[in-house]
């Protein structure tokens with residue numbers, strides 16, 4: 234979408250609402266905001282006072298919020314219009330700026346009178362519950378991943394999709410963006426986090442309540458009720474933070490006793506024929522997420538790693554933009570680590586990225602230390618041994634070489650190595666030989682904690 238197209242979009246919407254076209258200052262605000270300029274720099278360019286530009290902006294965001302039925306601000310203007318543009322191009326029933334009701338906000342019962350954008354107008358039920366989903370303000374890249382999700386869900390009718398990867402790689406954000414772009418293609422969308430997990434029975438009761446069904450007495454009857462809904466309409470259920478239902482101190486992806494029913498639930502989601510979709514988001518892969526045969530199983534797995542794009546360091550108060558990519562490389566494009574190190578660079582180096590990099594060390598912030606401390610404690614004993622040994626090597630090594638240095642049985646070694654890959658702590662590199670290496674930031678943490 235070009236800046237001229239955006240100005241035209243906004244002008245058309247504002248004209249329909251107010252009967253007036255955008256004036257020069259309003260146009261400057263739209264253009265400048267689209268280009269991510271501050272009010273100060275827009276004001277300088279047009280020889281105006283910054284406060285006047287700010288006032289014009291606030292008034293404009295207010296008008297757009299009323300038209301779109303969602304909170305438009307300077308900080309989410311661009312992402313909202315990009316989303317609206319993609320959605321309008323994918324769905325002919327949605328037309329922007331033509332008095333059509335549009336909202337991506339949490340709605341238990343959307344206003345059907347106005348909701349001409351809901352393509353499921355004939356469905357008996359329509360329920361959107363995104364209370365636990367984060368609001369996305371900035372969103373960069375990930376077009377390929379969004380296309381993949383779209384294809385799996387809408388073209389291939391894939392019933393279970395997993396999005397997995399190390400903490401902070403943007404899993405939750407990606408899936409929420411997918412939901413924002415495609416909300417109205419589903420009759421029901423429910424987002425739940427398992428950060429504080431609940432037994433399956435409570436989750437199913439909760440899902441039925443959102444769908445306005447009186448839950449029956451037993452779990453199997455409730456599951457029958459739920460699958461009836463999933464069969465009759467196109468629903469999307471998102472379960473985030475799935476790693477919390479897995480056991481600590483054991484190999485990856487093993488369900489805690491209280492949450493064992495989830496395993497059967499995921500199997501049912503893939504095996505029973507229905508027209509709905511479950512997306513699970515997890516830092517840890519379990520066997521239900523593995524797809525060994527694309528044709529046979531309606532399961533797909535998207536593994537997410539960091540994002541190598543300077544945009545992700547915008548608005549963090551950092552200087553020396555020409556060094557940003559180096560910083561991103563150092564922290565493997567991990568959003569959470571980069572946020573943490575940006576705070577440190579601001580506090581100790583006055584935002585000078587070049588000075589920070591001149592130290593020539595991969596610095597582990599306090600926040601990273603406590604996070605990796607938790608990660609390490611979560612591992613099984615064989616995994617801890619493998620990680621400790623692997624952290625001694627600067628370069629990737631072969632499986633045999635790794636095994637030689639350890640006092641583990643073949644079974645423990647192989648299960649441990651597999652499990653560490655399921656947690657995205659160890660990656661496999663395919664060169665002439667197959668090599669294994671520890672995630673660089675985690676390796677640095679391990680080395681540091683061995684010295685302490």
Ligand SMILES: Nc1ncnc2c1ncn2[C@@H]1O[C@H](COP(=O)(O)OP(=O)(O)OP(=O)(O)O)[C@@H](O)[C@H]1O
Pocket residue numbers: 371372373374375398399400401402403404405406407515516540545568569
């Ligand atoms: N594509 C993106 N564009 C812009 N910001 C992003 C993007 N992806 C992630 N972020 C930002 O990075 C931060 C971490 O992302 P997110 O919470 O999605 O990671 P996660 O993989 O779900 O982490 P965790 O496993 O800890 O839940 C968020 O604050 C989010 O705003």
Ligand SMILES: [Mg+2]
Pocket residue numbers: 404405406473474514
């Ligand atoms: Mg997350």
